[in-house]
Amino acid sequence: MLKKSLIILLALSFSLPVSETWSADGDEFRTLRNNMVREIFADVQLTRLKTRKNTLDRKVMKAMGEIPRHLFVPKKQRGYAYENRPLSIGYGQTISQPYIVALMTDLLQPDEQDIVLEIGTGSGYQAAVLAGLVKRVYTIEIVDALGKAAGNRLTSLGYDNITTRIGDGYYGWKEHAPFDTIIVTAAAGSIPPPLIRQLKPGGRMVIPVGGAFLTQQLILIEKDLDEKIKTRQILPVRFVPLTRSRTTD
Ligand code: SAH
Numbered sequence: 001m002l003k004k005s006l007i008i009l010l011a012l013s014f015s016l017p018v019s020e021t022w023s024a025d026g027d028e029f030r031t032l033r034n035n036m037v038r039e040i041f042a043d044v045q046l047t048r049l050k051t052r053k054n055t056l057d058r059k060v061m062k063a064m065g066e067i068p069r070h071l072f073v074p075k076k077q078r079g080y081a082y083e084n085r086p087l088s089i090g091y092g093q094t095i096s097q098p099y100i101v102a103l104m105t106d107l108l109q110p111d112e113q114d115i116v117l118e119i120g121t122g123s124g125y126q127a128a129v130l131a132g133l134v135k136r137v138y139t140i141e142i143v144d145a146l147g148k149a150a151g152n153r154l155t156s157l158g159y160d161n162i163t164t165r166i167g168d169g170y171y172g173w174k175e176h177a178p179f180d181t182i183i184v185t186a187a188a189g190s191i192p193p194p195l196i197r198q199l200k201p202g203g204r205m206v207i208p209v210g211g212a213f214l215t216q217q218l219i220l221i222e223k224d225l226d227e228k229i230k231t232r233q234i235l236p237v238r239f240v241p242l243t244r245s246r247t248t249d
Contacts, residue, residue, distance in 0.1 A: 032082035043099040072123040119169030120185035124150035140169035168245035186242040212241035
């Protein structure tokens with residue numbers, strides 16, 4: 001009898017939706033986040049021959065262990081927020097896989113004096129990861145509803161060094177250029193020339209390049225002090241496409 005009720009009790013507790021079993025008191029999320037960080041470490045090891053990295057910057061990993069990713073995904077996705085994979089954020093768009101966010105952030109070699117441009121705000125998560133590591137983040141989103149939601153989310157979470165804008169990021173953000181680093185989180189068919197122009201000499205840019213919905217290559221671009229451009233393929237990746245506005249802005 002006792003055994004039977006124990007089984008029923010166990011079955012009941014496992015059948016509760018994840019969101020109801022979480023007290024959302026932060027600690028449970030911390031454990032999940034720590035697990036996510038361990039998975040990122042494992043992916044870094046698996047890809048080290050391609051990326052030429054045995055480890056990522058400790059500051060970057062610390063940020064990954066602190067930013068509350070569950071607050072950047074739709075409520076129904078919260079139970080999956082700390083899985084090391086991309087998740088849908090609506091409008092056909094995704095929040096990137098945590099390992100890729102960590103790798104791209106590391107490739108930028110963020111410095112606390114840096115002014116950074118991000119193309120593809122999405123949920124605002126990547127901008128939040130960067131915000132703790134650099135001086136200011138400017139981020140552009142083309143989907144009006146996503147850009148507005150991310151702007152509100154970042155403000156309500158207290159990020160005061162992120163400036164959001166709705167628009168076509170292909171053109172960059174001339175008023176605040178040049179940038180120390182640029183991160184593009186949607187796949188472009190080729191590297192947008194305005195972004196190269198808006199990169200500081202000595203600056204770095206990471207961008208997935210390749211056909212829409214195919215595997216793309218994550219490219220690291222370095223502009224040296226003589227404005228010479230050097231590019232390096234880092235890893236095959238899969239991003240949603242960089243779309244273009246019909247009207248230029
Ligand atoms: N960095 C995001 C994930 C981005 S997904 C995050 O951390 O959540 C890619 C985003 O790029 C999508 O939200 C998509 O709408 C946006 N995007 C696509 N083309 C764009 C363009 N030309 N300019 C600005 N944003 C664009």
